[in-house]
Amino acid sequence: MSSVLYDVPGPKARRVSLIGSIVGSLLILGLLAWIIMTLAQQGIFEGRRWQIFTRADVWTLLANGLGATLSAAALAAVIAFPLGLLLCLLRISDAAIIRIPTRVVLEFFRGMPVVLMMLFVLLGFGTSPFIAVVTGLVLYNAAVFAEIIRAGVQSLPRGQREAGLAIGLTSFKSRMLIELPQAIRRMMPSLVAQMVVLLKDTSLGYIVAYGELLRAVQVMADFLGTQFLFPIFFVAAAIYIAINILVSRLAVWIERRGSKKAAGGVAKAEPEKAEAPVP
Amino acid sequence: MDVILENLPLYWNGFLRTLFLSAVSGVIALVLGTLLAAARVSPVAALRGFSTVYVEVLRNTPLTIAFFFAAIVLPRLGVKFEQFEVAAIIALSTYTAAFIAEAVRSGVNSVPVGQAEAARSIGMKFGQVLNLIILPQALRTVVPPLINILIALVKNSSVAGAFFVLELFGYGRQLANANGDAVIAVLLGTAFFYLLLTVPLGILASTVERKVAIAR
Numbered sequence: 001m002s003s004v005l006y007d008v009p010g011p012k013a014r015r016v017s018l019i020g021s022i023v024g025s026l027l028i029l030g031l032l033a034w035i036i037m038t039l040a041q042q043g044i045f046e047g048r049r050w051q052i053f054t055r056a057d058v059w060t061l062l063a064n065g066l067g068a069t070l071s072a073a074a075l076a077a078v079i080a081f082p083l084g085l086l087l088c089l090l091r092i093s094d095a096a097i098i099r100i101p102t103r104v105v106l107e108f109f110r111g112m113p114v115v116l117m118m119l120f121v122l123l124g125f126g127t128s129p130f131i132a133v134v135t136g137l138v139l140y141n142a143a144v145f146a147e148i149i150r151a152g153v154q155s156l157p158r159g160q161r162e163a164g165l166a167i168g169l170t171s172f173k174s175r176m177l178i179e180l181p182q183a184i185r186r187m188m189p190s191l192v193a194q195m196v197v198l199l200k201d202t203s204l205g206y207i208v209a210y211g212e213l214l215r216a217v218q219v220m221a222d223f224l225g226t227q228f229l230f231p232i233f234f235v236a237a238a239i240y241i242a243i244n245i246l247v248s249r250l251a252v253w254i255e256r257r258g259s260k261k262a263a264g265g266v267a268k269a270e271p272e273k274a275e276a277p278v279p
Numbered sequence: 280m281d282v283i284l285e286n287l288p289l290y291w292n293g294f295l296r297t298l299f300l301s302a303v304s305g306v307i308a309l310v311l312g313t314l315l316a317a318a319r320v321s322p323v324a325a326l327r328g329f330s331t332v333y334v335e336v337l338r339n340t341p342l343t344i345a346f347f348f349a350a351i352v353l354p355r356l357g358v359k360f361e362q363f364e365v366a367a368i369i370a371l372s373t374y375t376a377a378f379i380a381e382a383v384r385s386g387v388n389s390v391p392v393g394q395a396e397a398a399r400s401i402g403m404k405f406g407q408v409l410n411l412i413i414l415p416q417a418l419r420t421v422v423p424p425l426i427n428i429l430i431a432l433v434k435n436s437s438v439a440g441a442f443f444v445l446e447l448f449g450y451g452r453q454l455a456n457a458n459g460d461a462v463i464a465v466l467l468g469t470a471f472f473y474l475l476l477t478v479p480l481g482i483l484a485s486t487v488e489r490k491v492a493i494a495r
Binding site: 009013017020021022023024025028038039042044107108110111112113114115116119120123124196200201202203204206207214217226229230233236237240241244245248 | 322323324325326329335336338339341342343344347351352355356357434435437438440441448451452455456463466469470473474477478481
């Protein structure tokens, strides 16, 4: 891949790149050292600041926050996926009277900040923060899922639908039995990547006062004293990032596994263009 | 409806702030992201490692965490900002840069191997290959995804409204709290101004995609 950009390095190039590596590592290490020194001057590494993690209630609060984060994400994903499937069917309907309004609705929800939708539900309908968070996530992600699956359907060869119709399936049955199963399998990496986005977006619940992980950090820092803000934040951020990296790795694994198996179940198509996930 | 018309100057103010935040962070993120992508494909292992770790961590960090860090944790660590806009720009641009780096890198990888080989065989150096052959071609493939990232950036700038910066979302929230009886109208007004930015950008993205895309 990137090795085509340069020759197999000779002795001279190897020396240069070795020097570059050493200088680069030193620079990065220097930067790290500077950060750690600065933090140490602030007294971040004093034992008593980290001793709070020996207390069970700190971990209980963190676990509650994490539970709130995961439950909102799970519920939103479970609702958003079937809804996205339905929206996709409407979006690719043969009848313009269904297709065009659906398209407008999808553009609307995709073009709006998720946090605005959460606030809208929270204040406009006076719901609990949990419902506001889940509704905001569902509306946005259903629209994105619909677009991803649509891209999958469109990347299938035309013959798939033609063959379905030719053997006497109705248009709806051809979609359900022939096209969607293949489109979903093909788009699995993008769909899982979107799940990461969904999981990340639960942290917006912080803004609408939903008691998720970040809110738990804030509450504990207010309660225990601000000198504990950094340690607690550090641990919570590490938890968040670790979970997201795990799910991202899952997406990569599915992609690899899918490309090995693709020959079997999924029709080969025009050069694939998977939609890259967007922040 | 009246609420929106009465507060039109406020909305406009917020709209301009959102535009400003997005534009400044967008430019910084583009530069930083391209540098990171270049480091990711460079022969120097240390740079590659740094870029890989940066992209992997930042891409998996929720934006709210990035904002929380820049606006609340950093000041506690002694980094004081005159204005919270600076914190917002830092959070937005470092976060977005990771996505831009990924988009540019996959663009670089989409350029056929023969192009780089041909350039090398006529004696170009690494920098020349990258600047004269690979990047001009890669940029065409990455332009549509880049626009999509910028759309997301505009929407993401709304998070700044929750961290002491008054922009479109911040004003919308203020107005919604002040006009308890017209919350829906107020927030639909805010949504309209966001769509004013994101929908044209989306249309631009698909037009560019059709025009610029080179068949390979």
